[in-house]
Amino acid sequence: MIESYIVEYMYVWVLLGMGIICGMAPLLISFFFAPRHLYSKTRDTYECGMDPYGTAWNIRFDIAYYLYALIFLAFDVDVLYLFPVATAFDKVSAARGITEIIIFVGILSLAIVYAWVKGVFTWPNRRKAC
Numbered sequence: 001m002i003e004s005y006i007v008e009y010m011y012v013w014v015l016l017g018m019g020i021i022c023g024m025a026p027l028l029i030s031f032f033f034a035p036r037h038l039y040s041k042t043r044d045t046y047e048c049g050m051d052p053y054g055t056a057w058n059i060r061f062d063i064a065y066y067l068y069a070l071i072f073l074a075f076d077v078d079v080l081y082l083f084p085v086a087t088a089f090d091k092v093s094a095a096r097g098i099t100e101i102i103i104f105v106g107i108l109s110l111a112i113v114y115a116w117v118k119g120v121f122t123w124p125n126r127r128k129a130c
Contacts, residue, residue, distance in 0.1 A: 067120045071111075078108055 081104070089097045115121065 064120065064123060067115070071115060071120070074111070075108065078104075 082101070085097065085101060085104075
C-alpha cells in the first residue's frame with residue numbers, strides 16, 4: 001500500500017523536477033552563452049536594425065488598440081469556459097447542454113453587439129499633420 005503512494009508521488013516529483021529544469025534551462029543557457037561586453041554603438045534600445053529616435057513617451061497609441069486587446073482577452077478567457085461544458089456534455093441531457101451553450105454564446109454575442117454599437121470596431125481617420 002505504501003509502495004503505491006510512493007509511485008503516485010514519484011510522478012508528481014518527477015514532473016515538478018522537470019518543470020524546474022525547463023524553467024531554469026533558458027536562464028542558465030543565456031547566462032553561459034551571452035556576450036560579456038557590449039558591441040553596440042549606443043546603449044539605446046535596439047529594434048528592427050534601425051537607430052531609435054525620440055523617447056517612448058512621445059508615442060501615443062489610440063484607445064482602439066487597448067479596446068481590441070480587452071475584447072480579445074475577454075473572449076479568450078470565456079472560450080475556456082466552454083471546455084468544461086464540452087467534457088461534461090455526456091453527463092447531462094442534450095437539450096440542457098445545448099441550451100446552456102446557446103445562452104452562453106448568446107451573452108457573448110451581446111457583448112460584441114454592444115461593442116459594435118459603441119463604435120469600438122470603427123477605426124477613426126488619422127489626422128494629417130500640418
